[in-house]
Amino acid sequence: MNIYIKSFNRPFYLDRCIRSIKFNISNYTNIIILDDGTLSKYIKKLEEIHPDVKWISSGADDNKFELLRNEQFEEIKRKYIEPAEFWFNELLNENGDYFLLLEDDVWLVQSLNLELIKHNLINNNCVILKFWWNILEQPLESEKIIYLPNNNEVNYFSSSLCDLSNIGIFWIVAFAIYRKDFWLNNFKKVKRMGDEQTQFLNAFKFIREHRECSFAKTNIRFIHQGWAVPGRSTPEYYDKGLKQHLFMDALNESWYNDEIDIMQNYPFDFEETYLVPILGKHLSEELINVWLDWKKNDVIYSY
Known part of the structure; x- marks a missing residue:
């Protein structure tokens, strides 16, 4: 297969x-x-x-x-x-x-x-x-x-x-x-x-x-599933001030330069406390706060 x-x-x-x-x-x-x-x-x-x-x-x-x-x-x-x-x-x-x-x-x-x-x-x-x-799905026998x-x-x-x-x-x-x-x-x-x-x-x-x-x-x-960046590159995220490409560039370049432990916190997603210093090397505090607000308010974790 x-x-x-x-x-x-x-x-x-x-x-x-x-x-x-x-x-x-x-x-x-x-x-x-x-x-x-x-x-x-x-x-x-x-x-x-x-x-x-x-x-x-x-x-x-x-x-x-x-x-x-x-x-x-x-x-x-x-x-x-x-x-x-x-x-x-x-x-x-x-x-x-x-x-x-x-x-x-x-x-x-x-x-x-x-x-x-x-x-x-x-x-x-x-x-x-x-x-x-989805954890909200009604169970069937x-x-x-x-x-x-x-x-x-x-x-x-x-x-x-x-x-x-x-x-x-x-x-x-x-x-x-x-x-x-x-x-x-x-x-x-x-x-x-x-x-x-x-x-x-x-x-x-x-x-x-x-x-x-x-x-x-x-x-x-x-x-x-990971939520370090939004799943889709669409205008709706940019309208919120969450310019997806900035976060993708920051994390991609950090990966490219071997600055990320790819399996950090596996089997779960990368910890926010782990990613913030990495993002901070590339992005302003204001942008990171927008990102943190999105993670807090829009991302539903269902592990």
């Missing part, structure tokens, strides 16, 4: 993600980066650290991030392929029936044999195994439980349990093992990154038409 990682110029997190895969996951085929504009010097360093990792580029060059630095969001849309289209085109060419899809700001925290779990998913006609879920070698559980649910009120339990944008036809179905006609409504409706239609399939999630989180 292949492991895909969607990435955009966050090598300090991507390095951690790749290391966590190698430490926790066995019997995968390839680690493949779906890259949408990581700066070339960072890619070169990552290739030196992880020569076995494969890279697929959307065609975005170093100028894409330079446009972000200048807050030219419309020019980015005009010049470069929409990330959702890039992801769809590449996963359309995936040879296997299943793949694991991650993003560069997450990392594995539990061990898993992908070949073993793949056979189990096939035997249960399962279209998705979620490694992450699983119809079947399998126990993994480390005593963790995979809980299976029938698609007949799904309706519009609880579809979030059965679907997620990433952080899961997907059956290829289910993921492609969810992303068809998605025109832009963040269009979750289209994915939501596509997933619901698929479930109604495939009542024989099942859905699964692990009994505990198999991944944690």
